[in-house]
Amino acid sequence: MIKKIFQFIVLFSIILLSFSVRKKNYSEIPIPGQSVDEYSYSWVGLSLLKTGVPVGISGLQGNKFSYPKYVNVDRFFQTTATGDPLTINYPWLDHPPLLGIITGAYAHFAGAQVFEDTTALFIRRPIIVIGTISVALAMLFAYLNYGFISSVLVGLIYGTTPLVVISSRMIQAENAVIPCLLSCLICLSLYFKTKKDYWLIITSIIAGLATLFKLSGFVCHLFVLFSLLAYYKKINKHFWQDFCYFLIISLPLTFLFVIYGAAYDIQTFKNIVLSNYNRFYGIGPSLILDLIRNQRLTQHKFLPEVWIILSWITFFVWTFKKHKKIVDQLPIFALGSYLIVYVFFGSQPYGWYAFPFWPFLFIILARIISLSFTKNKYFFISFFISLCIFGENVSRLVALDHFQKYATFWRLGTSIFIFLLITSEILKIKTKYIRRIILFLFWLILFYTNYLYLSRINIDFWWQNIS
Amino acid sequence: MTPNRKKFLFSYIFVYFVVASCLYFVLHRSYKNFSKDKLNYLTNTVSKYRDKTDNPCQYAIRGDPKEVGNNYVKINFWCSNGTAARSTLALNAIDDISFQGVINEYARIINFDPKMLVTKNWFCFVADRVVTDTAQMISAADTIDCYDKKPIPKK
Numbered sequence: 001m002i003k004k005i006f007q008f009i010v011l012f013s014i015i016l017l018s019f020s021v022r023k024k025n026y027s028e029i030p031i032p033g034q035s036v037d038e039y040s041y042s043w044v045g046l047s048l049l050k051t052g053v054p055v056g057i058s059g060l061q062g063n064k065f066s067y068p069k070y071v072n073v074d075r076f077f078q079t080t081a082t083g084d085p086l087t088i089n090y091p092w093l094d095h096p097p098l099l100g101i102i103t104g105a106y107a108h109f110a111g112a113q114v115f116e117d118t119t120a121l122f123i124r125r126p127i128i129v130i131g132t133i134s135v136a137l138a139m140l141f142a143y144l145n146y147g148f149i150s151s152v153l154v155g156l157i158y159g160t161t162p163l164v165v166i167s168s169r170m171i172q173a174e175n176a177v178i179p180c181l182l183s184c185l186i187c188l189s190l191y192f193k194t195k196k197d198y199w200l201i202i203t204s205i206i207a208g209l210a211t212l213f214k215l216s217g218f219v220c221h222l223f224v225l226f227s228l229l230a231y232y233k234k235i236n237k238h239f240w241q242d243f244c245y246f247l248i249i250s251l252p253l254t255f256l257f258v259i260y261g262a263a264y265d266i267q268t269f270k271n272i273v274l275s276n277y278n279r280f281y282g283i284g285p286s287l288i289l290d291l292i293r294n295q296r297l298t299q300h301k302f303l304p305e306v307w308i309i310l311s312w313i314t315f316f317v318w319t320f321k322k323h324k325k326i327v328d329q330l331p332i333f334a335l336g337s338y339l340i341v342y343v344f345f346g347s348q349p350y351g352w353y354a355f356p357f358w359p360f361l362f363i364i365l366a367r368i369i370s371l372s373f374t375k376n377k378y379f380f381i382s383f384f385i386s387l388c389i390f391g392e393n394v395s396r397l398v399a400l401d402h403f404q405k406y407a408t409f410w411r412l413g414t415s416i417f418i419f420l421l422i423t424s425e426i427l428k429i430k431t432k433y434i435r436r437i438i439l440f441l442f443w444l445i446l447f448y449t450n451y452l453y454l455s456r457i458n459i460d461f462w463w464q465n466i467s
Numbered sequence: 468m469t470p471n472r473k474k475f476l477f478s479y480i481f482v483y484f485v486v487a488s489c490l491y492f493v494l495h496r497s498y499k500n501f502s503k504d505k506l507n508y509l510t511n512t513v514s515k516y517r518d519k520t521d522n523p524c525q526y527a528i529r530g531d532p533k534e535v536g537n538n539y540v541k542i543n544f545w546c547s548n549g550t551a552a553r554s555t556l557a558l559n560a561i562d563d564i565s566f567q568g569v570i571n572e573y574a575r576i577i578n579f580d581p582k583m584l585v586t587k588n589w590f591c592f593v594a595d596r597v598v599t600d601t602a603q604m605i606s607a608a609d610t611i612d613c614y615d616k617k618p619i620p621k622k
Contacts, residue, residue: 043509051505052497068560069510070576075517075526077576083530085560088510091498116514197472245472252483259487263494 007148011139011155018135018159021454022128026169028459032120033076035298035352036086038171042123043115044092045104050113053264054100056092060279062271063089073116091264093272096257098212099176102126124169130176131168135159137182138359145189145327146367149374153366153443158359160450162396162457163295163305170297172352173214178359180210181338184220185330188227192326204246208253215257216345219356221250222337230333231326282348291342296351303351303466306392310385311361317381318364328367331360373439376432383421386442387414393449397456513578520579522546523613528554528576535559541610542573545618552577558607566593567601569611590614 032038040057047055058066068085070077107122135158143151158164168175183206191199207224210217224246232239261269283290292312295305315335323329338356346353365385372382394403403410417438424431457466468476520526524546532539535557544552554573558564561572567581570591574581584591591598591613593605605611 047506047509050509051501052494053501055506055509068557070528070556070560070572071510072517072576072578073514077528078526079529081529082533083528083555084532084534085557090501090506114512114514115509116512117516119514119516197469197475201475241468245468245476248476249479252480252487256487256490259491260494263491264498 010148011143011151014139014152014155014159015132015136017451018155018165019128019132021160021165021451022131022168024455025458026124026128027119027121029457029462030166030170030297030301031080031459031462032074033080034301035170035172035350036076038120038123039071039073039115039118040092041100041171041173042103042107042118044097044100045102046108046112046115046118047090047104048097048101049105049108053090054092054097055088055090056094056100057086058089058092058094058272059087060094060272060275062268062275063092064265064268065090071115074119091268093261093264093269094276095173095214096212097260098209099171099173099214102130102176103171123171127171127175128169130179131165134168134175134179134182134359137179137186138363141182141186141189141330142363142366144186145330146370147374150363150366150370153369154359154363156443156447157307157362157366160447160454161305161307161358161362162450162453163297163303163308164358165454166303166457167297167351167355170352172355174216174352174355176213177210177217177219178356180206180213180217181220181223181334181356182359184210184223185334188224189327189330192227192231200242200246201249204249205253207246208250211250211254212257216341216353216356218254219334219338219341221247222340223334226333226337227326227330230329279347281346283346283353284349287343287346287349288339290349291354291357295354296349298351301351306389307365308358308361310388311358311365314365314368314381314385315361317378318368331363331367334360369439369443373436376435379435379439380421380425382439383442386439386446389446390442390449393446393453396453397449511575513575517578520577521583523574523577523579523583524548524550524552524615526577527552528556531555532557537608539608540564540569540605541608542569543610543612545612545614547614547616558605564605565602566591566598566605566611569605570601584613587615590617 036057044054044056047053066087066089069088070085071088072078103123103126104118106126107118110122110125112118112122135155138158139151139155142154184203187199187203187206190196191203203220203224207217207220210220225243228239228243228246229235232242258269261272292309293304294302295308296302315332318328319332335357338360342353342357368378369382369385371377372379398406423429523544532555538558539555540558542554542556556569556573556576561569563569563571570581570584583589591611593603593611594609595612
């Protein structure tokens with residue numbers, strides 16, 4: 001009982017930490033207006049509540065009513081705008097309206113009456129809560145399936161990785177699809193354990209809702225398909241029973257978007273869907289390599305994140321291993337499903353299209369690191385990853401000139417440690433506890449340096465060092 | 468399919484049809500009643516949360532419109548303390564392209580009172596000619612210059 005209370009306090013503290021780092025400077029970073037989609041989603045929700053018709057910004061062909069307008073919310077025409085007026089469209093049918101309804105409704109109840117009232121200060125509040133829920137769900141999945149240490153690790157990684165924290169403040173539908181996909185992982189893993197129908201029903205409803213945030217929420221359907229196939233190991237009667245049951249519940253929810261479009265203008269809806277399909281394929285054929293090495297916030301804002309790059313390495317390591325338990329395969333299916341969606345729905349290389357990969361990469365990373373803590377497996381890769389992240393985190397905090405006075409400690413300490421590590425491995429010297437202590441200390445420093453870097457990011461730091 | 472699953476699906480589909488039908492009719496009716504006035508209220512009203520300035524040289528619109536060719540107007544405010552705000556507006560985003568209409572729209576975007584130009588005796592020019600009639604139409608690629616003190620004529 002005491003153990004459970006202790007675990008709860010630790011996990012809850014991580015959730016609070018994740019929320020607090022997301023909340024700090026949330027209305028300033030990312031700079032409001034760097035993605036006007038944030039306003040568009042909120043305007044869709046606000047106009048739906050005020051007039052019953054969605055009005056938003058769109059660059060797509062096929063819109064029935066479209067006109068240019070200057071709406072100077074957050075004074076972004078004085079800061080980040082490029083000079084062109086916004087293209088306002090109605091009825092705005094580019095995407096399903098659920099995210100807009102959440103952010104727009106929040107703005108409405110917080111006092112927003114017109115589009116200019118939807119400042120980042122109002123509209124980003126719900127999304128930082130959604131971002132924190134995503135961290136909690138990733139932790140819950142890890143706790144239920146891999147144990148306490150994995151849960152702590154995934155919470156701290158997903159909760160404090162700088163790019164992830166900044167990205168989770170953005171009103172982008174991907175940030176709402178993430179908790180849906182994570183919930184599907186949790187519910188489906190519980191369905192496999194208990195065989196209770198209600199877990200499959202909840203999975204189906206969440207998968208349906210995910211598509212009402214954005215059609216790429218269809219990733220949940222693919223994920224369920226792969227997971228059921230892996231669970232039953234073949235296409236048999238049981239597979240069909242579960243999958244059809246899932247589809248009968250989830251697809252009608254997706255179909256609500258068609259009903260929504262038809263209520264306004266079915267022809268316009270059709271034109272916009274076709275226009276969406278024919279968008280410029282800006283991610284190009286090198287999209288997968290680009291996904292691994294280039295992390296972005298918007299289209300042109302590159303923010304390479306060492307945690308994500310190295311998590312891709314652990315993903316490959318994890319994929320090559322044969323897993324007996326289905327719960328070890330679930331994050332791979334989630335990643336694979338989203339990769340299909342990413343390739344199929346891809347258009348311009350906007351940073352937010354890659355957001356849904358990250359929690360699953362971190363779940364795998366946390367699993368590997370926790371195995372090296374508890375079972376002494378994957379120690380070499382864990383050490384290698386820790387060293388890379390440590391180096392990058394230090395270089396973010398200390399300029400190269402200032403680092404020179406620590407260079408002797410760094411080269412001596414690191415090279416001697418690698419030497420001892422290889423020697424102990426060759427001579428089979430039992431160093432299990434020493435290794436654990438070293439890895440533990442390493443990871444404490446990693447999370448602390450993440451936190452330090454995040455606390456430095458304010459508007460001045462952003463313009464001087466990042467933007 | 469088990470009887471429990473059948474029972475659930477029956478209730479689910481019944482509720483779904485009720486909700487979907489209501490959704491369709493409510494939204495369809497809203498679309499029929501939608502008017503440009505409602506839209507203009509949402510897009511044109513200045514936020515009560517945004518600061519209002521009494522200094523037109525304080526803010527300018529960043530960047531130039533790139534997708535309008537020469538269908539733009541340049542608006543420059545020159546202050547005697549040496550500051551200036553230089554902006555370019557796309558004319559296709561302005562309903563009334565008279566001098567007063569353009570100034571009103573610019574004042575709405577920046578959030579200052581356009582009457583201030585009269586009360587504080589600003590001197591305005593369109594294409595280097597003094598504005599005598601505020602209803603005069605603005606042509607594409609024109610430049611509006613406004614000075615808070617009477618400018619010294621160029622030699």
